[in-house]
Amino acid sequence: GENVEQHPSTLSVQEGDSAVIKCTYSDSASNYFPWYKQELGKRPQLIIDIRSNVGEKKDQRIAVTLNKTAKHFSLHITETQPEDSAVYFCAAASYNTDKLIFGTGTRLQVFP
Amino acid sequence: GAGVSQSPSNKVTEKGKDVELRCDPISGHTALYWYRQRLGQGLEFLIYFQGNSAPDKSGLPSDRFSAERTGESVSTLTIQRTQQEDSAVYLCASRPTASYEQYFGPGTRLTVT
Numbered sequence: 436g437e438n439v440e441q442h443p444s445t446l447s448v449q450e451g452d453s454a455v456i457k458c459t460y461s462d463s464a465s466n467y468f469p470w471y472k473q474e475l476g477k478r479p480q481l482i483i484d485i486r487s488n489v490g491e492k493k494d495q496r497i498a499v500t501l502n503k504t505a506k507h508f509s510l511h512i513t514e515t516q517p518e519d520s521a522v523y524f525c526a527a528a529s530y531n532t533d534k535l536i537f538g539t540g541t542r543l544q545v546f547p
Numbered sequence: 548g549a550g551v552s553q554s555p556s557n558k559v560t561e562k563g564k565d566v567e568l569r570c571d572p573i574s575g576h577t578a579l580y581w582y583r584q585r586l587g588q589g590l591e592f593l594i595y596f597q598g599n600s601a602p603d604k605s606g607l608p609s610d611r612f613s614a615e616r617t618g619e620s621v622s623t624l625t626i627q628r629t630q631q632e633d634s635a636v637y638l639c640a641s642r643p644t645a646s647y648e649q650y651f652g653p654g655t656r657l658t659v660t
């Protein structure tokens with residue numbers, strides 16, 4: 436079945452620096468790749484997603500890139516702020532299974 | 548509007564007892580998912596309901612776990628003869644037909660003593 440690997444497991448950056456989190460997936464039929472942010476003790480919330488028909492999507496300080504050939508996608512956060520500190524999960528889904536398979540998460544800490 | 552709700556928010560039970568966890572999805576959302584999240588870990592898919600189709604139970608870890616959904620509304624996740632390794636947060640999510648985005652509930656924190 437589908438497997439999603441996520442790196443790094445923890446990431447510490449200085450406020451204002453950029454952060455990059457990378458994921459790889461195994462199922463070539465995957466066509467939807469969301470990123471969720473989970474603050475401590477709270478529910479996961481979608482922050483950005485990308486479909487397989489585009490290579491990059493940007494929303495203010497966050498962007499996601501997708502390389503279908505290599506089967507990997509990345510989350511980029513620029514000008515990080517302390518409130519970006521959270522656990523970030525990538526996920527992959529294909530239209531024929533309709534369920535999300537999540538990566539293991541990255542704990543991002545942004546130090547002021 | 549109202550989001551996904553789950554009850555109870557916390558449940559402490561003794562090993563060997565059965566528990567029932569409830570999820571109320573967003574009205575009109577046809578798809579409903581259950582996930583398990585152990586402390587400091589990722590989200591583990593358990594089961595998926597889509598309309599009147601047979602549920603995808605491929606993520607259920609053992610036959611002690613089962614779930615039901617009434618039409619396109621409430622779902623209950625039942626864990627029989629609970630074990631300490633069942634301790635986790637159980638998250639429910641729902642999704643409208645025309646979107647991939649899943650909306651998560653606040654979760655039920657289950658502690659088996």
